[in-house]
Amino acid sequence: MRTATVGELLRQWRHQRRLSQLDLAIAADVSARHVSLIETGKTNPSAAMVLRLAARLDVPLRERNRLLLAAGFAPRYAERPLGSTEMAAARAAVGRVLEAHEPYPALVFDRRWNIVASNRAFEPFLAAVDPELLRPPVNMIRLALDPRGFAPMLADPADARAMFRNRTARRLAIAPDPELAALYDEFLTLEPAGEAPLPVDSEVLTPMVVRFAGRELRLFSTLTTFGTPLDITLAEITIEAYYPADQETAAYFTGEPL
Incomplete structure (x- = not known):
């Protein structure tokens, strides 16, 4: 070829x-x-x-x-694992961001939605997940939409599916990736009957309602990426931080009475 x-x-x-x-x-x-x-x-x-x-x-x-x-030139950009010695400073920075966000959940994922790291506040949500889904690499799309994962906890799985569909389609438009395309085909291509596309304006602030520990937790999230990175690993990871959308949810995470 x-x-x-x-x-x-x-x-x-x-x-x-x-x-x-x-x-x-x-x-x-x-x-x-x-x-x-x-x-x-x-x-x-x-x-x-x-x-x-x-x-x-x-x-x-x-x-x-x-x-x-x-073009006949050597590659310019390194790709070093986040756990490597060379990435110690970046890894420490990511760790500080995750820890500083506690008691609220936060996690880091790569270009294929594989979870790279998370903080302690995220761990309790994994307790009810099938151990098979927690074998590395743990994939956010599978975790969210598989019936053995978070799907039963989500008040509206259709919104989560639409969010992943929109974001993944944009990533594939930016840079085609066979593994990401296969994930899209497996979970995101077919819309269940009656499922409406996620409105464009909801991409700015996508609410999420999670049924957990006998409560309905209302959350929204923000995404953070590294500015002008010169390493492929850093260029491809995203930090997603979740915030309480109401006082009841905030009280659950902080342990404070309402």
């Missing part, structure tokens, strides 16, 4: 972003002719040019390495 050239890969990304050669040229401050020559293989771009075009196309770091390799 022939390996795609850097020009072909850049053209694929440009088409995916629905940009013309002129659009990309203007954004990257180069001539449209130069973009055309690169895409057709009539000129070999420098590493700096590859990265400039990739940045304007919002290409993920993992795929920028692939572009550099296709």
Whole structure:
């Protein structure tokens, strides 16, 4: 099987972003002719040019390495496990964020919704989950939507499914991924009869009602990512922090009387 050239890969990304050669040229401050020559293989771009075009196309770091390799250059971005010695500072920062959010739940997941870390407030919710779903890697979509996981606890599983569908579809639009696509096909493709799509404005603040310990806990969440990371692992993880949406829920987590 022939390996795609850097020009072909850049053209694929440009088409995916629905940009013309002129659009990309203007954004990257180069001539449209130069973009055309690169895409057709009539000129070999420098590493700096590859990265400039990739940045304007919002290409993920993992795929920028692939572009550099296709152009004959060494990868620029490392991918080190979060548990490695080199990532100690980043790991400590993530840990501080998770701990500081207690007594409310928070967790960290990667680009495929696999949970990387969580705080102590999240652990009680795993008690009723089938141990098979807790074998690494623990996947948030499976955990939320599988009947052996959180699904029985959710007051409206349809909202959770719609949220995951919207977010996963956006991720696949940004960067195709076979494993993530398979997960989408398994859990998110078919909408049950009568299930309405999640409104766009609810993506800003998606409420969640969880039936747990004989109560209805009302929560909402925020997402945090690392700014301008130079490591693939950091670029692909997200911290999701859950907050109480009413006083009763806050009292449950803090142990304070109403």
